[in-house]
Amino acid sequence: MSKLTPIVPCTTCPIRHSAVCAECDSDELAMLSAIKSYRTVPAGAPLASAGETLEHFSSIVTGCATMSRTLEDGRRQTVGLLLPSDYIGRPGRAQAAFDVEALSEVTLCRFERRAFEKLLRDTPHVASRLLKMTLDELDAARDWAVVLGRMTAREKVATFLVSLARRQMAVALGDPIGGPVTMHLPLSREAMADHLGLTIETTSRQMTALRKDGLIELPTTRDIRIPDFGALALEAGDDGDGGLIV
Amino acid sequence: MSKLTPIVPCTTCPIRHSAVCAECDSDELAMLSAIKSYRTVPAGAPLASAGETLEHFSSIVTGCATMSRTLEDGRRQTVGLLLPSDYIGRPGRAQAAFDVEALSEVTLCRFERRAFEKLLRDTPHVASRLLKMTLDELDAARDWAVVLGRMTAREKVATFLVSLARRQMAVALGDPIGGPVTMHLPLSREAMADHLGLTIETTSRQMTALRKDGLIELPTTRDIRIPDFGALALEAGDDGDGGLIV
DNA sequence: CGGTTCATTGAGCCACATCAAGAAGTGTGG
DNA sequence: CCACACTTCTTGATGTGGCTCAATGAACCG
Numbered sequence: 001m002s003k004l005t006p007i008v009p010c011t012t013c014p015i016r017h018s019a020v021c022a023e024c025d026s027d028e029l030a031m032l033s034a035i036k037s038y039r040t041v042p043a044g045a046p047l048a049s050a051g052e053t054l055e056h057f058s059s060i061v062t063g064c065a066t067m068s069r070t071l072e073d074g075r076r077q078t079v080g081l082l083l084p085s086d087y088i089g090r091p092g093r094a095q096a097a098f099d100v101e102a103l104s105e106v107t108l109c110r111f112e113r114r115a116f117e118k119l120l121r122d123t124p125h126v127a128s129r130l131l132k133m134t135l136d137e138l139d140a141a142r143d144w145a146v147v148l149g150r151m152t153a154r155e156k157v158a159t160f161l162v163s164l165a166r167r168q169m170a171v172a173l174g175d176p177i178g179g180p181v182t183m184h185l186p187l188s189r190e191a192m193a194d195h196l197g198l199t200i201e202t203t204s205r206q207m208t209a210l211r212k213d214g215l216i217e218l219p220t221t222r223d224i225r226i227p228d229f230g231a232l233a234l235e236a237g238d239d240g241d242g243g244l245i246v
Numbered sequence: 247m248s249k250l251t252p253i254v255p256c257t258t259c260p261i262r263h264s265a266v267c268a269e270c271d272s273d274e275l276a277m278l279s280a281i282k283s284y285r286t287v288p289a290g291a292p293l294a295s296a297g298e299t300l301e302h303f304s305s306i307v308t309g310c311a312t313m314s315r316t317l318e319d320g321r322r323q324t325v326g327l328l329l330p331s332d333y334i335g336r337p338g339r340a341q342a343a344f345d346v347e348a349l350s351e352v353t354l355c356r357f358e359r360r361a362f363e364k365l366l367r368d369t370p371h372v373a374s375r376l377l378k379m380t381l382d383e384l385d386a387a388r389d390w391a392v393v394l395g396r397m398t399a400r401e402k403v404a405t406f407l408v409s410l411a412r413r414q415m416a417v418a419l420g421d422p423i424g425g426p427v428t429m430h431l432p433l434s435r436e437a438m439a440d441h442l443g444l445t446i447e448t449t450s451r452q453m454t455a456l457r458k459d460g461l462i463e464l465p466t467t468r469d470i471r472i473p474d475f476g477a478l479a480l481e482a483g484d485d486g487d488g489g490l491i492v
Numbered sequence: 493c494g495g496t497t498c499a500t501t502g503a504g505c506c507a508c509a510t511c512a513a514g515a516a517g518t519g520t521g522g
Numbered sequence: 523c524c525a526c527a528c529t530t531c532t533t534g535a536t537g538t539g540g541c542t543c544a545a546t547g548a549a550c551c552g
Contacts, residue, residue, distance in 0.1 A: 069392050071483060077395040079388035090381050097385050120374075127373060128366075134380045135336050139343050141387035142325035146315050148394040149323040149443025153540065189499060197395025202540055204500055221499060221549085237317060399508065435531060448508055450532055467517085467531060493552105500547070509539090515532070522525085 005038035005107055013109070018085035019059045020133065023125040031123060035115045040107045047088055047108070048100040056108075057089040057116040063106030064186040067098045068194060078195040080141070081187075083167055087133070091117045103186050148197045151237065156196040157206040158236035161216065165226060181226040189221075210235070251284035251353055259355070264331035265305045266379065269371040277369060281361045286353045293334055293354070294346040302354075303335040303362040309352030310432040313344045314440060324441040326387070327433075329413055333379070337363045349432050394443045397483065402442040403452040404482040407462065411472060427472040435467075456481070 313326035
């Protein structure tokens, strides 16, 4: 289900400057390296299950995962989309609060929970970085509540595409304002629907509607081109004055 | 709009064991006391405005507030209900991400932002407590996403009442399982609707429906009695196996 | 080339929103 | 203490956005 991956030096790690280790100096990186291990799992693999123990704190190095909860009757809501540098697990608690599932092949940089908790106490740069990331995640989760609670299906889909494009561009180094953007959709229509609090049919219909309105192009169902990023952002109700952050 | 409140010693503070100071020893409390100040604001007063500067980090000592965002066209979504020991503001950023408004008279224990950031660096017990509280808030925000995205109006209202009762009981010391509960509703129907992603009419109708079904009693519109807490929890889709946390 | 999975599209319905009117509670001034 | 205004809550009537059910289409794969 998962395979061990050779350990690479932190200096060449793609998330060196955005993960929990971002603020670390070389001495601290050495401490991290001493206890880290990598793990790679295929698309579809579970990375955590709500209520079950989770003995590692992991950062996503490459790939994409969802965090979700499923109610007893099968209704599912995704509560977070995890991209490189996002973390899974929490210090001080061995029990996972949500299901986490790999959407693509995912490579994790992992620390055994106890060892990571010790690290938090010993290396202030890790603790402060984790606090900052958690505060950012909290803001993002609250922003998403506005989407789920108050937006129409069309706004939800447009907001999702815009925020996904922003995050992908943050990793790469594109110009975030205006012009055309091309990207791969890491989520199926069903995963998008679960994230947006919609059904798969409504999600599909809104994608079609946005396409017919010329706001997006769909060379394949999993690839999207946004000819005018600003126009789509407007559709998302994002007037650029700092409404949403996600 | 706000009035200065006499400073009381931390040892008699009602949130001494649940706020950011919870883990502090007496020496650390002395450091906090040296820079804290109190402020009391009347119901309805704004405690923060999205996009504007917020030069204090504050804990709610008594009272109740909402954190919300309003879209340009007037749609509003509450993203957090703040009760005693919850905090307002964030270290490392002077700009508020959301509006915060007092629902009742609120007394705050405040720290000037820069001084609090220094405190975070110098007193590990404050930093670790803040991290733990933020992780808890993040879990709660994600739990709430499930409510907003996937629950029916009836389930939303029941879930809200159950979680409010749980939080109030946590402050007091009631038995959380089973039996009857009586509490004051700190929110108007409109504030409830904004929190639940519903209209005020639907919220009112669901309250009436729960009353007619014998699940709640409403001696006044702002006071509620839950004759059988377990029955209402069931209505909320909470089977007690650790679904929701909020 | 059939089987399987995923996405799209259509038809009809229903939960919740919207629009509108009362009712109940709250405060103010005479 | 009452009269009046005002706000909040409740209830009713109607509309509609998104859900449900159902079928078809497209991509992938052995």
